[in-house]
Amino acid sequence: MQRMNLPGTDLSVPRLCLGTMTFGKPVGETEAIRLTHQAIDLGYTFIDTANMYEGYARYVGSPGGVAEEILGKALKGRRAEVVLATKVGMKVGPGPEDQGLGPRHVRREIDRSLARLDCDYVDLYYMHKPDPATPLEESIRIFDDLRVCGKIHAWGLSNFSADQVAEVLRLCDHNGWHRPVALQPPYSLLKRDIERDLLPLCVKEGLGIVPYQVLQGGALSGKYRRGAPAPEGSRQREKPEWTIELSDANFTILESLEAEARSRGRSLMEHALRSLLEMPGVVSLVVGAKRPEQLAELIEASGTG
Secondary structure, three states, X not given: OOEEEXXXXXXXXXXXXXXXXXXXXXXXXXXXXXXXXXXXXXXXXEEEOOOOOOHHHOOOOOOOOHHHHHHHHXXXXXXXXXXXXXXXXXXXXXXXXXXXXXXXXXXXHXXXXXXXXXXXXXXXXXXXXXXXXXXXXXXXXXXXXXXXXXXXXXXXXXXXXXXXXXXXXXXXXXXXXXXXXXXXXXXXXXXXXXXXXXXXXXHHHOOXXXXXXXXXXXXXXXXXXXXXXXXXXXXXXXXXHHOOOOOHHHHHHHHHHHXXXXXXXXXXXHHHHHHHHOOOOEOOEEEOOOOHHHHHHHHHHXXXX
């Protein structure tokens, strides 16, 4: 698979990154381990997870950890082959101390993540979302400390606004801390607001963009048709709250995008993936799969083979 360097690091990553949000349910442990091995063999040597991922069983405050545990088993003997990313910040327990980016919580969660992943370090550690309850300086300092002590190779931001990213960069420069190297925002042809200010900022400042929701929960795969029921096994059938509403208004937008894709000789999914990969600053797209054949289909559709 085609590769790019993550800016500011020696990490070479493929243009598609394997997302693991569905590991646990509907992708059970045995299937997920097999899928991970097949993905690595195909070139998906960039793998994204989070301390709170546990598939469709997830609810606010549930303990998470399932996807990391599965990856720990899947990567046994293959850890050196992959660039591994995980995240911290979402709620993973009932108490106020079970969330956020406070130093105590981050220290606890990186150790729990490393234990579940059965490794000594992660290549990329994301702040999963801003934490208004913790001074930003404290959060950045602990991430820089984790880098210095070798528990993480580099760090990034997820779900931060342009103003928040700019403030993080200002504080890093002022205090001599290593900057974040990556930003993981939601981004697709149906959600393009980052093009207004966040994407230009990242390009200017040299942050690599690693978007998620690039097919908008399957809505940009071309599998949904106006007036037809959602296919069996689709996200719309299994977890509709994780994708867009299949309303007339949204179908009008999808049909317009499909016509645009046809004018460029592409399918809707090809257009959705390739348009993002063509954007400046975009390094790799986080994509998910439930079946092995989808892994090869995504490579072909994205033109990254």
